Structure formats: C-alpha cells, structure tokens
Amino acid sequence: MVRAKSWVLKKHFEGFPKDSDFELKEVELPKLKDGDVLFESVFLSVDPYMRPYSTRSMKEGDTMMGTQVARVVESKNPTYPVGTYVVANSGWRTHFISDGKDLHLLPFWPEKIPRSLALGTIGMPGLTAYFGLFEICKIRAGDTVLVTAAAGAVGSVVGQLAKIGGCKVVGCAGSDKKVAYLKQIGFDEAFNYKTVGSLEEALKKASPDGYDCYFDNVGGEFSSIALNQMKRFGRIAVCGAISGYNDTVPQKGPYVQIPMLFNQLSMEGFIVSRWNDKREEALKRLLKWVVEGKIKCEEHVTEGFEKMPAAFMGMLKGENLGKAVVKV
Ligand SMILES: NC(=O)C1=CN([C@@H]2O[C@H](COP(=O)(O)OP(=O)(O)OC[C@H]3O[C@@H](n4cnc5c(N)ncnc54)[C@H](OP(=O)(O)O)[C@@H]3O)[C@@H](O)[C@H]2O)C=CC1
Ligand SMILES: CCCCCC(=O)/C=C/[C@@H]1[C@@H](C/C=C\CCCC(=O)O)[C@@H](O)C[C@H]1O
DSSP states (O other): OOEEEEEEEOSOOOSSOOGGGEEEEEEEOOOOOTTOEEEEEEEEEOOTTHHHHHHHHOOTTSBOOOOEEEEEEEESOTTSOTTOEEEEOOOSBSEEEEOSTTOEEOOSOOTTSOGGGGGTTTSHHHHHHHHIIIIIIOOOTTOEEEESSTTBHHHHHHHHHHHHTTOEEEEEESSHHHHHHHHHTTOSEEEETTTOSOHHHHHHHHOTTOEEEEEESSOHHHHHHHHTTEEEEEEEEEOOOGGGTTOSSOOOOOOSHHHHHHTTOEEEEOOGGGGGGGHHHHHHHHHHHHHTTSSOOOEEEEEOGGGHHHHHHHHHHTOOSBEEEEEO
16 A cells, blocks of 8 residues: 655645645555556656646645656556656645556656656746747847746746857846856856846846847736837747736736837747647757757756645745756
8 A cells, every 4th residue: 555645735825825835645545446557756846837826726625736757656557567757747746546648758768867857948847948939939040038037947948949049148037146057058148137226227238239039937027127128029928927926916017018019019928738739849859959968957956745835935936046846
C-alpha cells in the first residue's frame, strides 16, 4: 500500500497567499486496476497561474493544481512500463494513480539534461516563450524586444529566443543578481525595475528609438509606461499580469486606447495551449537549442514536498532565478 501526500487549498487566498491557506493531507492509495499506473512525483512545478486560477476554478478542500515530472513505480498498463517518465497534470501530490490518459511521455531525453526542464525551458514555460514570440510578437531580425520578469521561467527563454532570431533584447527584473544573469545569457540591456529612479528614463536609455515588441509578463504600471515607448506598428504579447495577481482591488491605470491609436499598435493576450497542435515540434526545437548550448537554463530548486507552499510563495515574491521547481 502506498501512502500519498497532497497539499490542498484549505482557504481561498485573500491577497498574498499565507501558510495557513494550505493543508498537508495523507491518504492510502487503492490497489491498481487493469489499465492503471502508479506514479511518484519527482519534480513539481510552482507557477504564477496557480494564484489567479485557484480563485477561478478551485474549491476549498481541492488539491492544489499543478504539473509534475513523474516516474512509473507500478503498472498495469503496457504503454507505461515501470521507470517511464511523464509530465502529468495531477496537482500537488507525491503519488497518484492514472488510467494513462492526459499524460505526456517525455520525448527522447539526453542523459545530461535534467528531467526537471520538462517543467521549464523544455515544457510549458518554454513553449509560452516560443509561441508568444513567434506567433504573437512575430519577431523579425533587427527588432528591439522588451521582456518583463525577464529572469524567470518564461522571460529568460523569451530573451534567448529573440537573440536567436536576430533581435536586440532589453530585459527587466527585480534584483541586481537577476540583471547580471540577464547580461550573462546575452540580453543586450537589462535593468532592475525596483531600483531605477524612473522606469520611463530606464526604458528610454535602454532603447532610445523605442520598442518593436513587448513581451508582457507583468502588466500594471510598468506596462502602462512601456506602452508609450512602442514604435509604430509595435506588437505586444500579453502573456501574464503577475503584478496584479495578489491584488484584492483590481488596479486602475491609464487606458490603452490613445497610445495604441497613435502608434497603431497590436496587443493580443494568449494562453499557450492555443498551439497544442504544434507542441511536439516546438519542444523538439527547444530541446535542440538547449543541447547545443544556444539556450541556457537556470532552475531554482526547493528540496522537499513539505516546502511546496513556501516554494510557491517564494516564486510569487521573486525569489527564483529561472524556473521554480520542487524536488520531492
Ligand atoms: N499566457 C500563458 O499561457 C502563460 C502565461 N504565463 C505568465 O508569464 C508570467 C511569468 O511566468 P513564469 O515565467 O512562470 O514565472 P517566473 O519564473 O517569471 O516567476 C515569477 C516572477 O514574477 C516576478 N514578479 C513577481 N511580482 C511581480 C510584480 N509585482 N511586478 C513585476 N514582476 C513581478 C518575479 O520576478 P522579479 O524578481 O523580476 O520581480 C518572479 O520571479 C506570469 O505572469 C505568468 O502568469 C506563464 C505561463 C503560461
Ligand atoms: C489572469 C490570469 C492569467 C494567467 C496567465 C497564465 O499564467 C496562464 C497559464 C496557463 C495555465 C492555465 C491554468 C489552468 C487552467 C484551468 C482552466 C480552468 O478550468 O479555468 C496552464 O494551462 C498553463 C498555461 O497555459
């Protein structure tokens, strides 16, 4: 018999999440039926979307939503022999039983590449960067691309893909250590948005001619300022709005119409699953760039399933450099 631990949402978040909003539970899993597979989670992802989507689609008492890299430990399903690795969407659990549906087998995975990257650069966040940049921003060589939350899971891939595409890249992040990292991985310009005196001046200094593309991960005040520095026919990919995820009262800001009209801008929100039909092809390309060293990957690994809430709250506070994951 296997005892599985899970983290449940005890109380809906109000403002920034607290330890007391989470509860650790333990259950005994039943015996496998024909077709079933028993998995153990090896790495779990903590992502910003868990904050807004918990409010939108979870009830108190539900297991926290989320994905993991998991390994088969017992199987009555020939598609998933013992030892097989998958990416699953089974929430914050140490073990779970699946009927084999809605799992993604890890593609060919070179020995030297950590499997945790299937939750980061070679997974959902990397795909978000890829499709947001190529399908929404429609980058062209010579474009100047601005990216926020640039040292995180999505942003760090956006910047490196834009460099592969021949663009000039400007990144913003919330610490000097992150800014130094951005320069190290090839960003042309980077600044700490928390310490620059004026965001407007910092954006102007980084690109006096303005920006062709803005990959927006944060929304809020920063984006209102950036909007005024877009070039004519600029493209804005609205990927996320983390600056507002913990707000109890929605932010009110300058409205977008005037700057959009003056410079004939395009602004489009997107969710990465829109391109599920191109997922496998994009993952192959991301894996190849990682293997070739053209995309560098950083991970912020927290050890221990017990620390899931701390890892999640730490990521929301900006403690992570690269992708935030938990090693069980
Ligand atoms: N549309 C889609 O399909 C998807 C959208 N996303 C979105 O992309 C964004 C980045 O996600 P992801 O790369 O996984 O996360 P990150 O790895 O970038 O981690 C979150 C980062 O957000 C930054 N942050 C936190 N609070 C603020 C704030 N108030 N203002 C500015 N930055 C803040 C912090 O970095 P710092 O220290 O720099 O402040 C923190 O490290 C999120 O908005 C997420 O919702 C992600 C996946 C899919
Ligand atoms: C205002 C919220 C914006 C969030 C942007 C973001 O980070 C999106 C991430 C998605 C994420 C969606 C998560 C759960 C969907 C649940 C659907 C429902 O039942 O409401 C996940 O799919 C990975 C990213 O595509």
